[in-house]
Each structure stands twice: as structure tokens, then as C-alpha cells.
Amino acid sequence: MTVSTQHSPAPHPQAPRESAEGHGGGLSAAVLRSTLRRHAAGVTVITVPGPAGFTATSFTSVSLDPALVSFCLGLTASTLDAVRAADRFAVHVLGAADTALASRFARSGVDRFEGASWTADEGGLPLLDGVPAWLSARVTLRQVVGDHLLVVGEVESGGGHHSGPALVHHDGAFAGLAPLEQ
Template sequence: MSTSSPETAVAPGITPPQVMREVLGHFPSGIVVITADGPEGPAGFTCQSFASLSLDPPLITFSPARSSTTWPRIREIGAFCINVLAEDHEHHSARFARSGTDKFAGVDWTPTPSGAPLLPGVSAWIDCELWKEYDGGDHTIVVGRVRHLAAHPARLPLLFYRGGYAVTAPADRA
């Protein structure tokens, strides 16, 4: 039984990028800002493709675009922080998604144990070191080994769903 609608059905083996984006936009994702601090100062970028990968060893994964100019700087540093944005952090999402600007201008932050920038009020943070990288088409699949992490249960995560921001409350807060 097919569940495709005529608007999203494509011929086998042919998947236009705009159709892929529209269909996969029906799956909500969290929004993170990945940060590091090195000799040239702090660096960071917004990323939606982030997930937990393994508990033993503790690993996470994310996928920056191959066109990213920030990921190569963070790769060189080798340690980074995943800042899980909270419900009122749309401004951080937009700021760190821009290219060619000083993304940290006017942004307060504190260093994590690795020295990476920790943004204030995040829902959670994960301090990592680069473990491995893999080819992911027009993206790079990055695996980070978790070194330190913490969560703030009172802070709801910012989500991205069907082209816009969203927030959801857990059942006990609904």
C-alpha cells in the first residue's frame, strides 16, 4: 500500500532535492549551534542534522554542508560543543546560520571544559572531541566522542518543522 500523495510521489531512483526537502520537512528536528574556540577566536554554525549515535562509547553525529567555511576551522581545533538551542533561541539559530559575519559579536558565552563556547540558557550541551568523519554526499558526516554534557530540564528545545520554528511540551507540561 502506497502512502505517497501525488504531490510527493516521484519515480523510483529520481529524487529532486526540493521534493526531498519538502517530504523530510515533515520530520521535526532539533536545532543546535556547534562551537569551538581556537587561535583565531570562537567559531560556530547552526546545524539541524544532529543525533545521538552510541552509548558505548558515547558518540554523537552531525552533518555540516561541504560548503561550510566554519566546519574546517572547528575540525582543526578538534574539540567542540553542541549547544542544543532552547525555545527562545531563534535569534541564535539565525545568527549562527549566516556566513561572512562575526557570529559572536555581542554574544555572551562561557567556556566548556574543552574551551568551546557554551551559549547561555541552552536546553542541553555536549562537549566533544572529533572522533571520525565520513563522506555524506553534499555533507560531511561527523562523529564526536562525548567528554562532558549537561541538560537543563526546564528549558524546552527549539525545533524546526516544515520550514519553520516550533516548540513542543512534554506530556507532564502540556
């Protein structure tokens, strides 16, 4: 009979280990924030009828069958009421050339659609022109999770206009993403 034991790896010698214990923020929120700064995330703009929209890095696929996607929005966001009222949303995947668009939709207290090229579909859903890829979805679930609203939707349609390097958010800034040489 072979017995094996599993040891936890020692913390990286150059990075102090922080505990994420506790509830209600504090150190656990700081650990999460500092860890997620190291995670590169794709940048999207989410739009809903109104029009309303915001920049998000929380977009993800949930399921292929049925085709479900999700995003999260902070409960203090200026677009929260519009997202809660919407039965549909659009996700616009941004490319490296879309930094100004990402910055515009990340600003609070301004008309985010001013200067942006967009059209409304037959249901009033704003679709941004010229983005590398987009999709629209019908809301199937809204759930408050912690200090965010989780929204899940079933994909209805989509399209794209061009390819190129993706726009990502990493270490507090936008960056372009290009394939690495193999």
C-alpha cells in the same frame, strides 16, 4: 501451508507520488528536501575552537557505549575549515526561547558570537551560556558523505541550565515544542 503476499500501499490520494530515482541531485534531491520539510528536527548550535559555530538540525546520538554523537556540515559552509581543524566540539541544545540565538548562528558573513553570552573552556572550546543543555565531545571520525562532512565525537562532558519547551525546525521555520495532552 499458508501463503501470504505483501502489497505495496497505494500512494496517498491527495499526495502525488514522486520517484527518487537518479543520481546527482535532480528529482531525488527535490524529493528529499520536500520530505525533510515535514520532519521536525531539534535545533542545536555546534561550536568549535576559534571560535566558530553554526546552527544545525543534523545532531544525533550514535551510541551509548561508548557515548558517541554526530552532526553533518555542508562542504560549502563557511565554518568547514574550523570544523576540520578542531579536535573537539560542543553541541548546545536550544529551547523555544533561543530563537534569536539559532537565527544568529544560521547567518553567514557575520560574527556569530557577537552579542552571544559564552565562555571558553580550558581548551578554548566555546560554551554558550543559558542554553537548556550542552555537551562537549572529542572528534573520533570525520568522513565526507555526499555533499556533507559527517563528524562523530565521543562525549566528554555536559550540563544544562534550565528546562522548557524545545526549539524545533519544521517546514522551513523555527517552532516551539510542547508535550501533547494525553
